[in-house]
Amino acid sequence: MIGLVLVTHGRLADEFKAALEHVMGPQKQIEAITIGADDDADLCRSDIIEAVNRVDSGDGVAILTDMFGGTPSNLAISCMSRPKVEVLAGINLPMLVKLAKVREERTLPDAIAMAQEAGRKYVTIASRVLAGK
Secondary structure, eight states, X not given: OOEEEEEEEBTHHHHHHXXXXXXXXXXXXXXXXXXXXXXXXXXXXXXXXXXXXXXXXXXXXXEEEXXXXXXXXXXXXXXXXXXXXXXXXXOOHHHHHHHHHHTTTSXXXXXXXXXXXXXXXXXXXXXXXXXXX
């Protein structure tokens, strides 16, 4: 099973984990790392590495971050030197639900691609959808 590590500004990671479990039920091999404005970057990087170690069963780890270029994403990217670790920035709930659904049977590259597609698919402007545009 692909492990999941959510790394975000503030408590967003905790809330994404709670929302995922509300929709999909309790999840295994998932960790939430929150990055505060005054947190030490080296300690946060260590927290991410430890979380990756805890959720990795050998099938790989997807680290999901809130915004590419932000501190959480940059810290996560610095952890990609180990094999079978990928960072997907721009987390949203559809992307997370898709990962939860496919992470037992898909490879890490396939699961990441499917999650990215789901994340994009569900970003919509409601008035356009309702108008059939």
